[in-house]
Amino acid sequence: MTPAPVDETAARLAALDDYAGFSVRPGAGWVSLAAADGFLDRWLALLIAEHGGRNVAGSTLGSALAAAVIGPTVGSMLLDRRCPDPAPANLTALPSGTGEFDARGVRTGRIAVLAVDPAAAHPDSVVLPDEKALDEWWAVGVAATLTPLFEAVRTRAPFGLRNLWGLAADDVTATSLWLAELAGRDQQAAWTRAQRLLDALARHAPIRFLRSRPFPVGERLHQVRGTCCLYYRSTCEPGPPAENRCDTCPLRDDDSRRERLLAYP
Template sequence: MTQPSTRETADGLAPSLRRLDLRRDVPAGGLRCSTALGGFLGEWRTRLTGWLRREYGEAPPRTADAYLVAWYLDVPARIGALLLHHERRVPSLRPADLAFRLGTGQPYPEAPAVLGDEFCCLPTDPASATPGATVVRDERALAAVLRARYTAHAAEFVQAYRPHSPFGRRTLWAAATDALESALWGAGRTPETEGAAVADAALVLDARYPPLTSASTLRLANRQWTRRRESCCFSYLLPAESECDGCPRTCAR
């Protein structure tokens, strides 16, 4: 975790975003998450279906839907996880305050951006007195803020995408749970820092918080951390592909 220096306090959240390579503006050719939820998801699914067909020769509808769900939810999950793990800050995760663009080849979200200045932090944060900062009492409270803000964003996505998806609400919320824990794990997934990332996942998902479908499932197996997925990505429907490690189709619950 990197603590901001006292010389950076006047800039509030901006130094954290620079350190983590997160943008402060909508990237060229990009869009706000609120715009994506307002009508872009159908176009995105069409582009994703075309990419799957070019890459694999087939584009099973369930695979395209599962990829879109996971890829979209990775945006608020990754932004929140990176800032919590490295900076002990939680920004606004409202759809209007986040942005991204799609890759020109693989239509995966890239260039994630945080557009707002508001953030929550700990009492020891040097920027705790700056405009936009809200101080919470401890790390458990900060984790609760991240969980609540992410869940609120995911709820807007579920509401927007549910009419276009073959998946039920439980499946969509299972994917939302996977996205959050995977992002927390990935935020510090190096040999030196993986333990701290696992601890963050346990802090944020210390229990099941409906509509999220599970507490953290990270566990040690053969001296390596692994997790049981809550949702299926349906990659096994693609030619020459099989179920992923931790797939709920093959793992005992």
């Protein structure tokens, strides 16, 4: 029997890297994003205990929720020009016990494909005429899913909505660059593709968000994130803040950023 298109794409992503993949129709222990609001207080409390503050905890929770949406959808679009349904009832995540997620998944086989895709005839496929329509389908669904989730996080933690949406935008470009490197594809083309996705998302997000900027180092293309995640303030990272800032943090100076990125294997 021919595999369902969502299973095919999930398997191809997982073949590149376990975390790039996503589970399809997972079982017990997973939480649908449609039901996530009922777990946010518990997850936030775990993150506050872990990181020592509500602000960084709110950022971390927002990042985890964004990744559960962005990872499976953007990964599929970059690799196969397909997009699993980004509706909250379809997206699901496996809580880690720390307030974050161990894995992401989808609950059904529903997936958008282009008319030229061999999977267009599959009953699970939503057939779209071109890449522009695919981007729009993705953006409408992502905005509808993340808007109530981010608003719920914001009512519980001081990390602002503009910053939460900025983290999601940064995840789009980070996912695109990472997958291009894993798949041996052109990173500049992946960056350009990510910008088209963000153009579509900006039309539907309820707030204007910042974007990352490209940062080439040697033969690799990295990014400087548009939004700081505040992880350098976490009690998990003792030491001077200047040393704790991520290599892609907008608060880090470019000279030290370049030096650290050059040391990547």
